[in-house]
Amino acid sequence: MRVKNSHYGAANPKATYRKELGLEDILNSEVITSPLKKFDCCANADGASCIIVARGDVAKGITQVPIWIIGLGAATDTMTMAGRKSLTGLECAQEAGKQAYKMAGLKPQDIDVAEVHDCFTVSEILAYEDLGFAKPGEGVGLIEDKQTYADGKIPVNVDGGLLSKGHPIGATGGSQIRTIVRQLRRQATEAQVKGAEVGLVHNIGGIGQYGNVTILRR
Amino acid sequence: MGFENFGTVSFTAAAKAADFMTHLEAGKVMTTRCRNCGASYFPPKADCPACLSSDVDWFEIKGQGKLNTYTIVNYGPTGFENDAPYILALGEFEGGIQILARLGRDIKPDDIKVGMSLAISPVKLPDNRVAYEFNKV
Numbered sequence: 001m002r003v004k005n006s007h008y009g010a011a012n013p014k015a016t017y018r019k020e021l022g023l024e025d026i027l028n029s030e031v032i033t034s035p036l037k038k039f040d041c042c043a044n045a046d047g048a049s050c051i052i053v054a055r056g057d058v059a060k061g062i063t064q065v066p067i068w069i070i071g072l073g074a075a076t077d078t079m080t081m082a083g084r085k086s087l088t089g090l091e092c093a094q095e096a097g098k099q100a101y102k103m104a105g106l107k108p109q110d111i112d113v114a115e116v117h118d119c120f121t122v123s124e125i126l127a128y129e130d131l132g133f134a135k136p137g138e139g140v141g142l143i144e145d146k147q148t149y150a151d152g153k154i155p156v157n158v159d160g161g162l163l164s165k166g167h168p169i170g171a172t173g174g175s176q177i178r179t180i181v182r183q184l185r186r187q188a189t190e191a192q193v194k195g196a197e198v199g200l201v202h203n204i205g206g207i208g209q210y211g212n213v214t215i216l217r218r
Numbered sequence: 219m220g221f222e223n224f225g226t227v228s229f230t231a232a233a234k235a236a237d238f239m240t241h242l243e244a245g246k247v248m249t250t251r252c253r254n255c256g257a258s259y260f261p262p263k264a265d266c267p268a269c270l271s272s273d274v275d276w277f278e279i280k281g282q283g284k285l286n287t288y289t290i291v292n293y294g295p296t297g298f299e300n301d302a303p304y305i306l307a308l309g310e311f312e313g314g315i316q317i318l319a320r321l322g323r324d325i326k327p328d329d330i331k332v333g334m335s336l337a338i339s340p341v342k343l344p345d346n347r348v349a350y351e352f353n354k355v
Contacts, residue, residue: 033290035289082260
C-alpha cells in the first residue's frame with residue numbers, strides 16, 4: 001500500500017512526503033504501535049483546501065468543465081471503538097457508501113477513480129472492502145494484484161493519499177475532492193486515469209465516528 | 219466529582235456517567251446496562267445509543283475475560299509520551315462486553331497470547347489519579 005502511495009506521492013508537488021519508498025524501506029522502519037510501522041502511518045500536516053460549489057446554471061458560467069455532485073452519503077458511529085459490531089470495517093463508511101451509491105444510481109464497479117481515507121495503510125484496505133471494491137477479507141488481494149494503481153481496475157489514491165500528502169484533518173476532505181475534480185477534468189497530468197468519468201471520495205472523521213462518501217461526475 | 223482524576227490524561231471533567239469514578243475509587247470497575255432494551259456498554263453510558271432510553275442500571279464487571287487483540291505502543295500520543303512502551307488490549311467479558319484497557323506491567327510481551335484469560339481491576343496512578351487495567355488471572 002505504501003509503495004503504491006509513495007510512488008504517486010513522489011509526483012505530487014503538494015505532498016509532504018515526496019520520496020519514493022521501496023518495500024524494504026517500509027518494512028525496516030521503526031514500530032510505532034505494533035504491527036504499524038512509521039511508514040504505515042500518515043504524518044500530521046498543516047494545510048488548507050477550498051471548494052467552490054455553485055448552482056448548475058451558475059457553474060456552467062464560471063467553468064468550462066463543471067463537475068457534478070451525483071451522490072452523497074453521511075453516517076455516524078459510536079465514540080468508543082471497543083463496543084462496535086466489527087473491528088474489521090467501519091460501519092459508518094459502509095452506510096455512507098450505500099447512501100451515495102443509491103443516490104447516484106451506481107454500483108462500486110461503476111467508479112473510475114477513488115480517493116479514500118488512508119490515515120494508515122490498513123485503513124485503505126478496509127476502505128476497499130467498506131466501499132465494495134473488494135469483498136470483506138479480500139481487500140489485500142486488490143493491492144497485491146496492483147488493481148488500485150492508475151492503470152488498474154479501480155485506481156485509488158493516485159495522488160499519494162494521506163500517507164504521502166500528510167493529514168491536515170479539516171483540509172483533508174477538500175484535498176481529496178480536489179484530486180477527483182482534477183481527474184475528472186483530465187488535468188491530473190502526474191497520474192491521469194484514462195477516460196475517468198465518475199469518481200468517489202471517502203472521508204473518515206475521528207476513529208470511524210463519521211463517514212462521508214461523495215460521488216462526482218464530469 | 220467527575221473525571222478530572224481519571225487516567226494519565228483526563229479529557230473531560232464533567233460526564234453524565236461520573237459515578238464510574240466513584241465506583242472506581244471504591245475499588246470496583248462498574249458499567250451500565252439499559253433497563254429498557256437490555257444492551258450493555260463499556261465505558262458506561264447514561265443514555266443508550268441503541269434505544270435512546272436514559273433508564274440505566276450499574277453493574278460490576280467481574281470474572282474472567284479473554285484477550286481478543288492487543289498492540290504494543292512504542293510512541294505514546296501527547297501526554298502519554300512518558301508511559302511508552304505500554305500495551306493496549308481489547309478484552310471481552312461476560313455478556314460480550316468489549317473493553318479497551320492497558321495490560322498490567324505484570325504481563326510481559328512474551329507471555330501474551332490472544333485468547334488468554336484476563337481479569338480487570340482499578341489501578342492507582344501517581345498524584346491521586348485512578349484508572350483500570352487488565353491483569354493475569
